[in-house]
Amino acid sequence: xxxxxxISKEFDLGSExxxxxDTLSHDVAAGRFVAVVGPxxxxxxxLLRLIAGLEKPSSxxxxxxxxxxxxxxxxxxxxxxxxPWKTVEANVRFPLDTGGTKRALADAKVRELLELTxxxxxxxxxxxxxxxxxxxxxxxxxxxxxxxxxxxxxEPFSAVDLLTRExxxxxxxxxxxxxxxxxxxxxxxVEEAAYLADEVMVLSAHPGRLVKTYEVALARPxxxxxxxxxxxHELVAALRRDLRGGRIRP
Ligand SMILES: Nc1ncnc2c1ncn2[C@@H]1O[C@H](COP(=O)(O)OP(=O)(O)OP(=O)(O)O)[C@@H](O)[C@H]1O
Ligand SMILES: [Mg+2]
Numbered sequence: 001x002x003x004x005x006x007i008s009k010e011f012d013l014g015s016e017x018x019x020x021x022d023t024l025s026h027d028v029a030a031g032r033f034v035a036v037v038g039p040x041x042x043x044x045x046x047l048l049r050l051i052a053g054l055e056k057p058s059s060x061x062x063x064x065x066x067x068x069x070x071x072x073x074x075x076x077x078x079x080x081x082x083x084p085w086k087t088v089e090a091n092v093r094f095p096l097d098t099g100g101t102k103r104a105l106a107d108a109k110v111r112e113l114l115e116l117t118x119x120x121x122x123x124x125x126x127x128x129x130x131x132x133x134x135x136x137x138x139x140x141x142x143x144x145x146x147x148x149x150x151x152x153x154x155e156p157f158s159a160v161d162l163l164t165r166e167x168x169x170x171x172x173x174x175x176x177x178x179x180x181x182x183x184x185x186x187x188x189x190v191e192e193a194a195y196l197a198d199e200v201m202v203l204s205a206h207p208g209r210l211v212k213t214y215e216v217a218l219a220r221p222x223x224x225x226x227x228x229x230x231x232x233h234e235l236v237a238a239l240r241r242d243l244r245g246g247r248i249r250p
Contacts, residue, residue, distance in 0.1 A: 038203030
């Protein structure tokens with residue numbers, strides 16, 4: 001579904017050039033849940049922006065096979081970027097209206113998404129009336145509005161407390177299982193990566209290279225029992241070793 005072939009990304013800062021990503025290749029199969037971890041500044045957000053087509057690689061290519069859809073990719077940013085003057089409902093509806101979806105269809109879609117993300121009771125609330133976790137749920141609902149087959153998430157839960165984060169993780173898994181989306185999620189939390197993903201990509205410190213990928217064989221559905229599983233703890237420990245100090249080199 002996503003073929004990343006030898007991409008590099010350099011940023012020209014006038015006097016010098018910063019290499020954010022260095023010849024990274026990877027294929028993500030349809031329906032998979034992929035987590036990306038790596039030290040700060042290694043190019044994780046850049047990778048998502050390249051996949052989303054928000055930036056072009058300096059070399060290499062990214063192919064997205066999504067069939068004939070209007071929007072192949074939905075994006076959830078670290079800080080929920082909701083329109084502050086619009087209600088939750090109107091925020092989720094926004095891409096549908098600008099995309100020209102028929103009114104009745106949009107109504108039904110918004111209702112379905114608010115239900116999927118547990119926000120049905122908050123349709124008329126304004127973003128400032130929501131908790132951080134609820135804002136992120138609304139951002140997820142909005143990213144799913146046009147039914148993109150691919151969902152890209154850049155540290156979506158890093159601004160919420162740990163308990164909320166665990167709840168949101170479970171909700172995200174439920175949404176993923178129900179919708180069959182292909183998910184690429186960037187996270188700083190090795191626990192979150194191990195708990196959620198089918199595979200974890202580990203990037204090296206700046207410039208980001210793909211050092212390793214782990215297949216995560218933990219049974220699904222994942223739940224509290226997963227966090228007691230020895231394989232889960234071994235994976236978390238291995239990821240932490242890889243990232244310790246952010247000094248790993250390929
Ligand atoms: N628009 C830009 N212009 C210039 N340099 C940039 C730009 N975007 C990113 N960079 C540089 O590219 C490198 C990778 O940045 P990126 O934001 O992708 O890292 P990251 O892995 O997401 O970091 P973090 O974990 O802190 O979010 C950094 O050195 C950054 O300074
Ligand atoms: Mg980032």
